[in-house]
Amino acid sequence: MTKLSVNINKIATLRNSRGGDIPNVVQFAKDVQRFGAEGVTIHPRPDERHIRYQDAYDLKPVVYTEYNIEGNPIPKFMDMVLELQPTQVTLVPDAVDAITSNSGWDTIKNKDFLVDVINQFKDKGIRTSIFVDPDLKQIEGAKATGTDRIELYTEAFAHQYSLGNQKAIEPYTKCAELANSLGLGVNAGHDLSLDNIQFFKQHIPGLLEVSIGHALIAESLYLGIENVVNMYKNKLK
Template sequence: MTKLSVNINKIATLRNARGGEFPSVTEAAVKLQEFGAQGITIHPRPDERHITRKDVYDLKPLVYTEFNIEGNPHRSFIDMVLEVKPEQVTLVPDADDAITSNAGWDCEKHAGFLKNVIAEFKNAGIRTSVFLDPDPQMVKFAAETDTDRIELYTESYAKNYSENKEEAIRLYIETASEAQKYRLGVNAGHDLSLENLKYFADNIPNLLEVSIGHALISEALYMGMENTVQAYLKRLAKW
């Protein structure tokens, strides 16, 4: 079964809109795990507009499933991750002022940089994943960085799913299949939702984990958090 990691950035966004500690990102992480989530994902950014550095350290002792920290590997980010030692770090090439992640790595262009960063994390016993567009030709270069996994950037799939789901997923299947040849694990995330997740999970080979935040937290406003997590787990189940 593909694991469900819940990105709780939106909980932090709501808290920061009013200041204070409500809603609590730490309580959300605890509850999500109780409700069945198999991981907690956060994406701290330099301006701390949602997840703060304090949140990162506060969450560490509370995440007993899998802690996944995403981010652009600036030196301050690298040092924080090495200190916290989550189970997984996902490297994302987003600009500091990006509203959300919007592209995968050019692993050919940034091969040397990525290899050095990944070596630091792997030496500390932290599993690594690199954010990748659905491009089978890029997998070879990702493998050369010595990453453990790739995370497929799924915005284009989600955007085109309702129009032509077979075409929307085609490059993702090809990219994941290529990853298998290089013995890379496959994660996925960005705009996956209750509507489009099952088809994706059923068709992507070796899909180990999905990271879902915006849609899941939004759907929880109507369905409740526990019901929403269970609905996502049902989409991921293999019968």
């Protein structure tokens, strides 16, 4: 069964927009796990516009499922992850001014850098994942870095699927098949939603984990967080 990791960045965005501590991200992490989520994801950025670095430390004692920290491995980020030792670190090549993640790694061009970073995390027993576009050469490049998993960047699929183009899943299926054959675990994330998650799951062999934040939180405004978490879990069976 594919695990659901809830990205709680948007909860921090809402908190930060007003100041104070409402909603409380630690309590929210406790709640989504209680409602059935198998993981909690955060993605702190250098400007701390949503999740703050302190949040990462505050969450560590309460995340008893899988704790996934995403981000660009700049020195501050690496120091934090090495200290906290979460279940998984997902490496994302964010530009400092990026509104949200918008591309995967060039695993070939950045091989030496990624090998060094991944070795440091694996020495601490932290599972590693690399954010990648659905490109077979990039999957092969990911294998050469020593990563444990890849996370397929699914924005292109989600956009095309919303337009009725079901064939948009094909490169993702092929990449998952290749990753499986290479011994790489397969995660996925970005713009996955209740509208497309079941179709995506059905066509991605060996899908281990999806990380969903923006859509899940938006859907919860209408349907309630406990209900939405379980709706995702049912679609991921």
